[in-house]
Amino acid sequence: MTPRHLDDLFSAAYEDDLSPAERTRFEAHVQACEPCAAAYEEFKAGIAVLRELPQARMPHAVHLPSTSPVAERRARPTIGLSWFNLGLLRRFPATAAAGAIAIVLVVLALTHVGTGGNLSTAALPASGGANGSTAPLPAHSSTEVSCTQPTAIIGSSPPVSFAQETQAADPTEPALHLVLAAPRLVVAAGKSAVVYAQLSVPVSAAANPGSVASAPPTRALLPCLSVGVANTTRQLLVLPPSSASLAIPQATGSGFAVAPGTELSAAGPLVTFVVPTGLAPGTELHVIATIPAGFAAFGSPALTAELTLTIG
């Protein structure tokens, strides 16, 4: 009977990964088996050739977006599937399954209520539906915004003082990204608040990265923007830029108004609004910037960036 060749151990032998016993057996076999000895020499020579190749040098500079690197995500803890959560799921699968079913049922119920009418949630007046039966905004959700055509603006990077920033990007087109930022996450009732919202779209040169010597040019768009009070249907601001005008819900006597000197026109990415005086400290405001699917390019997904502001 022909002894089994040990070519499956070549790599381990080369890397010195064999146990002493395996090493002894391997060396004895290679000494006695001429085909294995030749094959092992050929094996090592192939590795040597690869390792002798010089490191190539990137032929041109890497072009980076003209905007600053993304600032750190908000410091507030978020609920996500961390390894800790996954460990819990593994240990308590039945509980997890029951929880998942409950979540699905709640979502279905909310969806059913939400689709009772054809109006998008964001388009509802601040006082809610006529019969008050609409579901409140969940604590964290993407709100449908009636927006079909974001408006071109004079773009700029978020101001340096805007430390709170979040963004969304199309994985297949990373240079295209939606940025939503604010100077701080705590706002005061009765005072004005400002947010930054901009979609940076690479133009044709950016579609072929590295094809030009300078940084890829981009154009800027103002996304659809809404500010809603968490756990209510109340919208403080809905900005569908398709008409380049504001769709401001009727004020309810709470003092909501567009701040004087606001940049709500399609001139730039900064949007200012006044926080109503009637909101209690701790109330959360959800700021949602949206780009509809298919807007940037055929097949591109919808992009949504969210920030949560808290009344201080």
Next chain:
Amino acid sequence: MPARTLKCMDDEALLERARRGDRDAFAAIVTRHQDELYTMALRILGTPADAADVVQETFLRAYVRIPVLRGQTIRAWLFRVAINCSHDVQRRTVRRPADPLEDAEGNIVELPDPALGPEASALARERVAAVREALLTLHPDFRAVVVLRDVNDLSYEEMSAALRIPIGTVKSRLNRSRSMLAKALRGTAAAPGFAEEHA
């Protein structure tokens, strides 16, 4: 901050600065890793223009992922993205002949050692071409593993993270890849003894 200072910082410290909006810090990360990523992509794809595009795309993706990147693992992450981008390029492009020593504009990007004479330079060039051809005969998955180990010198752990396969699979796949490469090099300018036979 002076470029020299940034150069001395590790990836985690550079990322931390980049998260705070320091573009130069991210540029330092690019400078640190671009050549090794380019080398990997060039060995996998065989064409300098495609390899440069892969590196460009990899850093663009990193740029928008700065908030979630971690310095301790950014090297493996960059390699993983570059490999995925390389596979995307392979899927959407037909193999085209290209001189591996020239980029799309005809610039020499892999100069032979100037200390070599003309004949030795020609031989070195033949060896590079032979290795390139041999690598291209491997399945992309096998090509990637042998390039990561024997060209880029990644550890098993880094390879496991970059390829998203267990370390045991890395080792077994590496053994097969190296064996296939050795066979593919037989009789080529990169085979053992070729230089002596043609001296």
